[in-house]
Amino acid sequence: MQFMNKKNKTVLTPVKGEYLIKFKEGYEGEKQVRNLSEIERFKHSKWVPKDNLLIFTFDEQAEKTHTMSEILDELNEDQTVEAVIPVFEDEEGFRRLVVPNRLLVAYHPGLKDALIDKLAGTYSIAEQSRFGNWLILELPEGVELTSASENLEDIPEIDYIEPVYYGVNDAEEISTNDVRWNLNSININDAWTITKGNPEILIAVIDGKPDISHPSLKQSFQQGLSDDWDFADNSIFSSHSTQILSILTGQRDDLQGISPLSRIISLSVNLNAQYYHQRAEAIYYLKSIMEARLLDVQPVKRVVANCSWKTSGDVRIIREAIQEAAAAGVIFVTSAGNENTSGAHYPSDYSKTINGVFSVAALAPSGRKADYSNYSPTVTISAPGGAGQPFDDDDIYCADLNNSTAFVAGTSFAAPHVAGVIALMLSVNPALDIESISDILVRTAVPISEQNPGNWQYLGAGKLDAGKAMDEIRKNNEIITEPTDTDIPDQHGGPKINITIADDTFDNIDTDLFAKEICNRACMEINQLSGNWVLGSNVRITINDSNGSSVILNYTI
Template sequence: MARLLFLTFLFFLFSATSDAKTNYVPNQLIVKFRTPFLSSPEIDSIHSKIGAKVVYERRGKLPDSMDLVLLPDNVSVEDGIKYYSDDTLKPVVEYAEPNYRSGEITGWPVSPKMSQEQLSSILTDRLHLSVTSDPFFKDQWALLNKKHADINILPAWERSKGNNTIIVAVVDTGVDYLHPDLIENIWINKGEIPGDGIDNDQNGYIDDIHGYNMLGRNADVMDVDGHGSHVSGTIGALTNNSVGVAGINWNVQIMALRAVPGDGDETDADVIESFMYAARNGARVINCSFGKYESGIAVKDTIDEIGKLGVLVVAAAGNSAENVDKIPSYPAAFTSTNLITVAATDSDDSLVWWSNYGAESVDLAAPGDYIVSTTNKNTYSFYSGTSMATPHVAGSAALLLSINPNLDAEELKDILMKSTTQLDELNGVVKSEGRLNLGAATGLLLESMALISN
């Protein structure tokens, strides 16, 4: 049983640097080759002519067409791009680009604390119902509240409570896989023997029992911040277990991919590798509660590639109160058909003042303000941000897959978009003009399945 409930309100903020030239990893390039692929020796020969060295621990872990290379100290990133963009290489090299990172960010600051009066005002909007035995369910307004500004969870739970064959990858700061409200819904790589130092399943990763740490190049996916654990609880905290909170999925597998440091300074290569790991190891949904102002086309190409494997990527729109159509943040602004981007609403069914938006780039909204969920070391916290809205959509996608695992990513996205609760305030603000409604989504899915069977 948790001993402490933190009232913490965390925003995941995107911020640009004043000097874009510093916004990538020095001396690194992501190089994509055209299909049909050259042989490895032929590719290595192209790299060697400029003195570039392949990061071999990444080869085969990015898309097959991509290499991460290290440039020699006397070759700048700009000069490296010029080399790979030369007309003589155009028949075989599609592009070369920097390995972008977040650059200088302001962190994930705690918002001003609420007064007791403000807190009480929010609590009165919540329903104190014995729907589950989870003690903090009464505080989960996003699942159920008096104003019906929730995701309409009860009809959905009547149809499915999830399925532990569905894997959701959380690309984040890690996951507290020992949290008592998460432990039974953590993905276990059954092809791997823990702690023996051997890549038993020959997937290129040693001892990856619960996922992988792209930053440390090891299997330690324990959360360093609490952010990834909070996201995971929304997707699939153990439910009706008399502990903590309820997850959208009572049964699910959460795969932990640690690619976002505590300061949010993720790189494109780490994100790309995480996406490929998730897809190659069975994940059907990837939650991305992160973003940045600069990103390479390699990330979009990777999203497109895993879409062919039926993987839906769910991305946070960002918390800068900006129009993503005009000021893009990534991966939210990419146009991949298997990518769904999420803005945040509050308990009044209004777009939260800090939420990014975009009539073309942002697909739908979901609750993201004062969301209670699991955090590190057997604790629970209230966080705010599109980071918190995103797992409501990712968890909903997983629940839909538990009803029909044969849905492809585009079909999943279509159902989520078409079933939103239409809100005047979201007209012209998000593409669907609505807020996530999981009850309606499960109903729409069952209707479509009935039509097909008839």
């Protein structure tokens, strides 16, 4: 099938022996799953009751013995079956699950109502996006995907058209005191001397539904999980997301997260089986937060999104969602993949085409590339991901379901190391742009060419070093404390801050920490103000108490 739209084309070739069934609403596939499992040439199936979908595979001999054609004829005649369609392969070799009888139609902003009027009477609308600009159309009976696409091409309100793609098994994991080796490896203690995060920096984990009752996560989710964060209608808890959250913001002695004081949310998607446009919806939700600079009436300075998953090829609805959210200021940290290949991988390959996407490969404790980790020119940086099976102390220690813990491995767990460090960097200076973040990560990365003589050039800048990265941030936001009776002249016509505190407070605080916090807060306001708040300006900070004592600080932006 050659699928065309207004801007490009996707060539999809049927894969022999692999099929997707969509059942009619109100019917389930239990009977078909049971019947198929009894067929001699049947290999395996994946049944997703909530979406009325069944993916199944025959072995190589099925076609030769006519078994496959007979079964397909029976399924096509089954009154509970809406459609049977092959699994396709695209030009890059990715398997594509195309949902039959549906199309995703993206429209130009502001033209939704006009498009709906033109579609009325011919196409029914199965789903509308809450945050993006697209509709999911139900095709009339007997109308093929390609012909429907061609018929819709000439409607000017339409931006592009693509099949409704479906993803399965997209979580990128390998199939378990003191700060652990992975945090020591990135010098986290040095970073923590500067900050452990800021609640106005939002880390968003796009993944399964986490178990937030785990002791290491309770503190970060005191208000629970919002219904607005659910993009999967999924009640099954996910080890994968629970593990990733503990790497980012865990708050237990033996499970310390990288940026525990940053605010974190978990956008629930289904990496086991889900329409890709639902995942894109979660990404557009982050765009709306970044544009509003607000979440639940609390200010949000920056958003860092952790995406430890893959898609089956370059899925446009995902690509454009990331592109638009990144343009709005959302930073995406993605896993590079676990196929031990240098081939194409999405969404991590967008690191070379979308400003604001970082791709992360995985390292073992020795600093060598983990055996499973992908490696390619699109990798931005490498981070601890664990050595892989057997799971033990050489892997990443995480929270897991039912208040348990586990050692895990995968690029899924390398990515949150980078996401957490970026959150720390932004906690000190939320005005950092993507180029500055990237430059600091690259310049401070630890070379790993000796450990990886054959492929170091495909592992990005080297190994993440949180301590060095945060030291760079500290140097750029240096605080100079002068004696209280010294008058510091203004430089560059910079702004002034005057703070008065209660007289019984000043004697009981650590003045160095207090001064540091004031300067950090001043820095956070830089991109909210204008005028003389520019790089190189000097901020004069005067801290007074009611007894007339004062501390004068000079802070260079």
